[in-house]
Amino acid sequence: MDQKNVFVHAKWQVKEGKLDIVLQLMKEAREKSVQEEGNLLYTLHQNQEDQNTIILYEGYVDANAVEMHRNSEHYKAIVLEQVVPLLENREVILMNRLF
Numbered sequence: 001m002d003q004k005n006v007f008v009h010a011k012w013q014v015k016e017g018k019l020d021i022v023l024q025l026m027k028e029a030r031e032k033s034v035q036e037e038g039n040l041l042y043t044l045h046q047n048q049e050d051q052n053t054i055i056l057y058e059g060y061v062d063a064n065a066v067e068m069h070r071n072s073e074h075y076k077a078i079v080l081e082q083v084v085p086l087l088e089n090r091e092v093i094l095m096n097r098l099f
Contacts (some may be wrong), residue, residue, distance in 0.1 A: 004096050005040065006066050008058040018049070019052055019098040025083050026054075032074040038065020052088075066094065 014022050026044055033042045040059035047053035060066045069075055084090060 001004075002080065004062065006060045006063055007095045008056065008060070008092065008093045008098065009095060010056040010090065012054045012056070012087050013055060013087050014092075015065040016052065017084050018086040022086050024085055025078050026056075029074060029078040029083070032072070032078075033069060036065070036069055036070070036072065038068060053078065 012022075014064040030042050031045065033039055040061060042058045043056070045055040045057065046057070055087075058069075060069065
């Protein structure tokens, strides 16, 4: 298994009128995610021109840590089951740092 840090860039387009609930849910998801053993960072950003566009930037020690995150109960219960249905669009990119 490659031991390089893995970074996640996720761009979400939140459905109109659903931003407040998504942000509340993501606050809870972040609180739990940063406690994961392999988590390096977990931040949310909001587009200045379109408040319904949210960018998540996450860092993990390696691919195993990403997999553990994606299999965690809080990820499944909060993000997949509650947040994803409130999104118009969701793009996720896994990245390795070059320099």
